[in-house]
Ligand SMILES: Cc1ncc(C[n+]2csc(CCOP(=O)(O)OP(=O)(O)O)c2C)c(N)n1
């Protein structure tokens with residue numbers, strides 16, 4: 001894994017960005033762009049990132065960005081990919097769509113699935129803060145079971161969609177599931193993805209103090225607790241080989257003990273109904289264990 005001292009000094013997220021204090025998305029994009037470097041073009045649909053990077057008259061990213069409609073991140077990237085190929089610049093320029101979970105799991109899945117089926121040459125990032133953040137925290141297909149949102153005022157009654165597994169099943173060359181709480185892993189994942197040709201799908205868990213309702217300084221702690229408790233599982237698929245990553249690998253191999261789920265749930269206001277309802281807690285846990293079992297079979301542990 002890259003050492004902190006080896007991280008490039010270049011910064012592509014500027015002081016003019018408009019994220020909330022403690023936003024995990026800025027940690028994620030900062031390290032992703034350090035790995036991708038100067039020759040990168042982004043397409044960003046309506047989401048927190050479109051505000052973070054482009055709240056007129058300021059500009060939060062020092063790279064070319066095409067801001068697009070909510071459902072069109074992958075469609076816009078498909079057009080850009082065709083244009084770069086036509087110009088003979090598809091090898092020297094990295095193309096990345098950077099979309100939220102609502103823009104990926106829900107409204108953007110059709111364009112994304114089409115782009116993956118066509119083996120479009122781009123990196124698609126879903127940064128997952130588990131709700132529609134930009135419009136005030138409505139539930140998305142990525143909102144966890146039991147979580148409060150403005151449209152699930154007593155806690156969501158559906159489990160999160162297994163978006164990354166759905167993408168891996170498209171037969172794309174790379175899928176990675178990581179967390180903003182581990183910036184060096186973010187960097188390494190993008191460094192690897194950059195050199196692969198075809199559709200690469202990366203999902204990053206993004207602690208969001210505004211939506212998850214915890215103190216802003218606890219962002220890295222919250223991201224780590226999600227992984228340490230097993231609520232968020234980090235893995236990758238390269239070719240047809242699945243592997244667990246980082247702390248999730250240690251947990252899967254029995255080399256690290258999982259922290260109790262309550263340690264992750266308790267500090268977050270969005271889980272205030274879940275933690276008081278034993279039946280809902282049991283259902284939330286059942287969904288997590290199901291995901292572990294499926295991934296263990298895919299990895300072969
Ligand atoms: C067709 C359409 N419907 C609704 C909206 C309003 N809208 C803008 S951003 C957004 C939420 C985006 O959520 P997500 O993709 O999870 O990104 P986040 O804001 O959480 O970063 C919505 C509903 C829109 N721009 N276009």
Ligand code: SF4
Nearest residue numbers: 020023048133208210
């Ligand atoms: S709502 Fe959450 S994801 Fe969006 S900018 Fe604020 S902290 Fe970041």
Ligand SMILES: [Mg+2]
Nearest residue numbers: 100101131133
């Ligand atoms: Mg979101």
